[in-house]
Each structure stands twice: as C-alpha cells, then as structure tokens.
Amino acid sequence: MPHPSYARIADVLVTFEGTWTSYRRLPPHAWRGSTGVGLCHLVYGVPADADPAEPAELAGARGAFVHCAVPGVGDHPWGTLPHSLEPVR
Known part of the structure; x- marks a missing residue:
C-alpha cells in the first residue's frame, strides 16, 4: 500500500499489484488516501475459468476505477492479454 502523500502528485495511484488468489482474499476496503x-x-495469474466480470466487480468494491487482470504469471505477467481481449478461436 503506498503512502497517502503520493496521492498529492498523482492522477492514478496503484494501490494493489499481486496475484488473483491474493486479490480475491483481500477484504473490500476503501483506501485511506x-x-x-x-x-x-x-x-495477474487470473485463470481462464474465472468469471470475466469478477475482476471488475472486485475492483469497484475496493474503490479502483482502473484495473487490469491478466492470466500471465512469472517474471513478466504483463506480457499477456486479459482473457476478455484474447482472440476468439
């Protein structure tokens, strides 16, 4: 969690970065900044069988208006597209 003083100089502030498992366990709360x-x-680490609406619902419940949830894992999870943006096969 970033220190609230960062909010004075930011337009957007990342208050969570981590795995899907950790995010789902995180209780809903408003950031105190x-x-x-x-x-x-x-x-990251969102499984293909996850409900596609759940990341957005959880982000909204936690006060985040910007979110990105991707299936990637490892050193560079951000090199993957969210499941909803993957091409249909």
Whole structure:
C-alpha cells in the first residue's frame, strides 16, 4: 500500500499489484488516501475459468476505477492479454 502523500502528485495511484488468489482474499476496503486521485489495481495469474466480470466487480468494491487482470504469471505477467481481449478461436 503506498503512502497517502503520493496521492498529492498523482492522477492514478496503484494501490494493489499481486496475484488473483491474493486479490480475491483481500477484504473490500476503501483506501485511506486522497479522494481526488484515481485508484488502480493490477492483478495477474487470473485463470481462464474465472468469471470475466469478477475482476471488475472486485475492483469497484475496493474503490479502483482502473484495473487490469491478466492470466500471465512469472517474471513478466504483463506480457499477456486479459482473457476478455484474447482472440476468439
């Protein structure tokens, strides 16, 4: 969790980056920082069988208006597209 003073200089502030498992276990809560900054959550390791609406619902419940949830894992999970943006086969 970033220190609230970062909110004074940010337009968007990442308040969560971690695995899908950790994100799902995280209780809903509002960040105690500035209300003028947009919050962002970055989630990786989302399984293909996860409900596609769940990441957005959890982000909204936790006060994040920007979120990205990808299936990637390892050293560079952000090199993958969210399941909803993958081409249909």
